[in-house]
Amino acid sequence: GNSVTQMEGPVTLSEEAFLTINCTYTATGYPSLFWYVQYPGEGLQLLLKATKADDKGSNKGFEATYRKETTSFHLEKGSVQVSDSAVYFCALGDASTLGRLYFGRGTQLTVWP
Amino acid sequence: EAQVTQNPRYLITVTGKKLTVTCSQNMNHEYMSWYRQDPGLGLRQIYYSMNVEVTDKGDVPEGYKVSRKEKRNFPLILESPSPNQTSLYFCASMRGSNQPQHFGDGTRLSIL
Numbered sequence: 001g002n003s004v005t006q007m008e009g010p011v012t013l014s015e016e017a018f019l020t021i022n023c024t025y026t027a028t029g030y031p032s033l034f035w036y037v038q039y040p041g042e043g044l045q046l047l048l049k050a051t052k053a054d055d056k057g058s059n060k061g062f063e064a065t066y067r068k069e070t071t072s073f074h075l076e077k078g079s080v081q082v083s084d085s086a087v088y089f090c091a092l093g094d095a096s097t098l099g100r101l102y103f104g105r106g107t108q109l110t111v112w113p
Numbered sequence: 114e115a116q117v118t119q120n121p122r123y124l125i126t127v128t129g130k131k132l133t134v135t136c137s138q139n140m141n142h143e144y145m146s147w148y149r150q151d152p153g154l155g156l157r158q159i160y161y162s163m164n165v166e167v168t169d170k171g172d173v174p175e176g177y178k179v180s181r182k183e184k185r186n187f188p189l190i191l192e193s194p195s196p197n198q199t200s201l202y203f204c205a206s207m208r209g210s211n212q213p214q215h216f217g218d219g220t221r222l223s224i225l
Binding site (some may be wrong): 032036042043044045046049072084089093100101103105106 | 148154161170206213215217219
């Protein structure tokens with residue numbers, strides 16, 4: 001079946017530090033992969049996506065590369081800011097499971113000035 | 114503006130009193146879903162819908178009902194709410210399978 005496993009949090013970093021949040025997946029088909037971000041008190045927003053192997057999604061300085069060989073989609077940012085403090089969710093969408101997204105449990109990121 | 118609108122945003126109620134959380138999207142999306150978010154468990158899908166009159170169970174459907182009579186609306190119904198349904202609920206829509214989902218701002222339900 002389909003599932004997503006992401007790094008347990010919370011993650012605490014100083015401003016300008018390098019960020020990695022690990023995400024691995026299992027899928028029966030050819031999934032698309034997503035990272036969503038949830039700021040305090042808000043709903044989830046799409047951060048970036050990749051639809052096929054070796055695609056790199058990027059947005060707001062965040063990047064993630066779809067690695068089929070390692071079934072991974074790790075989120076990275078070279079220099080985090082206080083405003084990046086949020087909960088990050090890795091998710092998988094598979095065309096064979098119509099209308100469904102499979103989410104990881106979320107990773108809380110706190111960035112200190 | 115493209116959006117998913119949920120109402121109410123907050124609700125405190127008592128066990129057994131039927132309630133409905135409404136969800137409406139203005140993007141003409143085929144797919145809509147309901148999730149609940151609980152600490153340490155992330156988001157779990159309750160129900161989803163592929164089109165009008167087509168719905169299916171997600172991971173945690175017990176105690177919930179949905180309907181999809183119109184493309185834009187996808188209400189979540191708790192016929193007899195219980196305290197274990199206290200949670201943060203999100204509605205989402207998407208244009209097609211394998212596409213990003215657009216989320217509402219959430220509804221925080223407290224069942225006493």
